Amino acid sequence: MAEKIQSNKLFYGWLIVAVGFFTLFLATGARNAFGVFVVPMSEELEWTRSQVSAAGAIGILINGLTQPFIGRLYDKYGGRSVISISLAVLGISTMLMSTISNIWMLIVLFGFVSSTALSGASLVTIHAMIARWFYRRRGMALSLCSAGPSAGALVLVPLATYLIITANWRVAWFAMGAFIFFLALPLAYIIFRDDPKDIGEVPEGRKNANANNLKAGASGAYVEVQPPLATENWKESFRSPPIWQLSGAYFICGMTTLIISFHYVPFALDRGISPGEAAAAFGLMGGLNVVGVIIIGFLADRFSRKNLLGTVYAIRFCAYVLLVMMPGSLGIWGFAVLAGLSWVATPPLTSSLTADIYGLRNLGTLGGISTLAHNVGGAISVLAAGYLYDKLGAYEIPFALAGSMLLIASIASFSVKERRYSVRYQKAATEPSTAGDGD
Amino acid sequence: MILLSIFRHAAGPGDPVLLDWIKHKIDSVLGLGPEVIVIGLGLVVIAMPVAIMAVYLTRRTSQGEQE
DSSP: OHHHHHHHSOOHHHHHHHHHHHHHHHHHHHHHTHHHHHHHHHHHHTOOHHHHHHHHHHHHHHHHHHHHHHHHHHHHHOHHHHHHHHHHHHHHHHHHGGGOOSHHHHIIIIIIIIHHHHHHTSHHHHHHHHHHHBSTTHHHHHHHHHTHHHHHHHHHHHHHHHHHHHSOHHHHHHHHHHHIIIIIHHHHHHHOOSOGGGGTOOOBTOOBSOTTOOOTTTOOEEOOOOOTTOOSSHHHHTTSHHHHHHHHHHHHHHHHHHHHHHHHHHHHHHTTOOHHHHHHHHHHHHHHHHHHHHHHHHHHTTSOHHHHHHHHHHHHHHHHHHHHHSOHHHHHHHHHHHHHHHHTTHHHHHHHHHHHHHOSTTHHHHHHHHHHHHHHHHHHHHHHHHHHHHHHSOSHHHHHHHHHHHHHHHHHHHTSOHHHHOGGGSOOOSSOEETTSOO | OGGGGGGTTOOSTTOHHHHHHHHHHHHHHHOOOHHHHHHHHHHHHHHHHHHHHHHHHHHHHHHHHHO
16 A cells, blocks of 8 residues: 555655756756847947956856856855855846846856856756655656756746837846746746765665665665776866766867857858848757757657767767758758757756766766866867858858767767766666765 | 957847847737837736746645645
8 A cells, every 4th residue: 555655756866956947947948048138238338349348258168167167166065055045146147137237247146146046957956866865767867957058048038028129128127037936936846855875865777775664764885886987086076088088079069169159150141041040940949959958858868868868969070061061051951950860958967867877966066067167168169260251251161060079078988987987887886875875 | 359249240030130120020920019018028927937837836735725
């Protein structure tokens, strides 16, 4: 009877996934709406586009640089407190954007404060928390919440646009901040739990050590399996190849996604595509992000994750080949479909492989370092593409260079020794241990 | 100053061309005023935490009954 009741009850980890999705939906979605504010703020406050762009560029830089440090704080103090404080700061700083009267306020609030806070409510921290709750279906759990930023952009970017039309940009900023502070923060504080044992639960996919006692709150012990590369100190992880392979591939992931985010529509316009068609293709790509990440979540729990990651990079390589080699609309639309499906598929696979191979103790720090690599790769490619465009007057060469790097990312991913290092392929220890201890 | 060049050819989710296209699409498909669209999208945002809290409270209530 107890077993039946237990099996009918919704696993608490799915609530964590839902809140993780919503947190990313609001935090990253509101961030993606920044572009909407550039024109109205510039016009009212008589700023140049370069001044507003400087605040945006500082924000990208600060967000990337703070990821490893926030990840370290996550490993030390736990996700619930780090994510809640980050959401409080992010919500307040976003609401304060409505009071901006000079460019320095924008640089401080957006470039520094909210960009740092966003690192605490990001894929890095939320993936690290969810990884503690799931083993067997970790790929699906991480993938579902990874759809949050794309879904958030689909709703919040138009919402901010229409708020600016109906009221003004100050009201729109305040609304974005209020959503974060009054909706995401309480939800995260009430529902997030750092570890299943905090509420007497057992992680999904782990057998309860005490089969006769399934009552929630009474157990929390389960058969623990340690990956061979799990270490006390995160620095030791960098003595083994997988973290270099995963972070290196993620660096190329950043190169090949951010370059498109910034240069895709201008490239399409250069090719003679109409603005409406270019925007439609870009919009389709955004919509397919959600589809792609859910498909990959389904596959990630059934097949080798490193092979899936290698395949995703290979598909993106094919997308770049289409973009550069196919003329006119065909290349634009073909790229939109293939790249859109592969866009957000890499974070859940990279996070789950890192967790599978190195364990959970330093996952925040390792995820933060991988994300830093991703953002550095993105910044380099965006700058290089802009520079090469100014010199050559065309995007084909920078796109071909970035795209060819994907072959390296694909090979690096395929060559990860997952079967040797991943916890998915290890046999369970004979002695039960407690969740969170040692892993 | 080199960082500023990042945005020289900026597209991204806030690209003016994309936003204009999204706005016209929404206007032509729905044919609603901007106020109605704001309320509709706002309700989508609010509905999510309400649904999550409802599931959380239901789960907690049923857990309490089992105990």
